[in-house]
Amino acid sequence: xxxxxxxxxxxxxxxxxxxxxxxxxxxxxxxxxxxxxxxxxxxxxxxxxxxxxxxxxxxxxxxxxxxxx
Numbered sequence: 001x002x003x004x005x006x007x008x009x010x011x012x013x014x015x016x017x018x019x020x021x022x023x024x025x026x027x028x029x030x031x032x033x034x035x036x037x038x039x040x041x042x043x044x045x046x047x048x049x050x051x052x053x054x055x056x057x058x059x060x061x062x063x064x065x066x067x068x069x
Contacts, residue, residue, distance in 0.1 A: 028036070 027033075
């Protein structure tokens with residue numbers, strides 16, 4: 001019984017220390033983290049779309065040149 005109590009007390013203390021550490025070291029609130037993640041996602045999508053359009057134009061030019069030859 002003493003071993004079980006010691007284990008549970010250690011687990012509880014570990015969980016408490018972990019929770020406090022997470023709260024103190026978290027750089028921003030949940031809302032701020034979600035907003036930052038959304039902004040990064042939007043920027044990545046914008047860059048991907050720009051790269052896709054640029055590549056499409058390059059391929060269309062290559063196709064036109066190949067069609068003329």
